[in-house]
C-alpha cells in the first residue's frame with residue numbers, strides 16, 4: 001500500500017469551526033462544490049469538481065503537498081505528490 005512521505009509538512013490538521021468558503025472563489029465571486037483545507041498553511045480551497053479547482057492550484061503555487069477534506073464528517077487527507085488518500089488518525 002502506498003504511503004505519504006510528507007506527514008512532516010502537516011502544520012494544521014483541524015478544520016476551523018466556521019469556514020466562509022473557498023478563499024479564492026470568495027475574492028472572484030466564484031462557486032465551489034466541495035471544500036478542502038491545506039494542512040501546510042490552513043488555506044481553504046475548492047475541490048477538483050469545482051470550476052476553479054483552487055485546492056489543486058494552491059498546491060501548484062505553493063508546493064504544500066497534503067490537503068484534507070474540509071467537509072463535515074470527512075476525515076481523509078490527500079497527498080498530491082504521492083497521490084495517496086489516508087485518514088487523519090494515521091497522520092497524528
Ligand SMILES: [Zn+2]
Pocket residue numbers: 003004005006007065079080081082
Ligand atoms: Zn506525500
Ligand SMILES: [Zn+2]
Pocket residue numbers: 022023024025030031032045046050052053054055
Ligand atoms: Zn475556489
Ligand SMILES: [Zn+2]
Pocket residue numbers: 038039040041042043058062064
Ligand atoms: Zn498551503
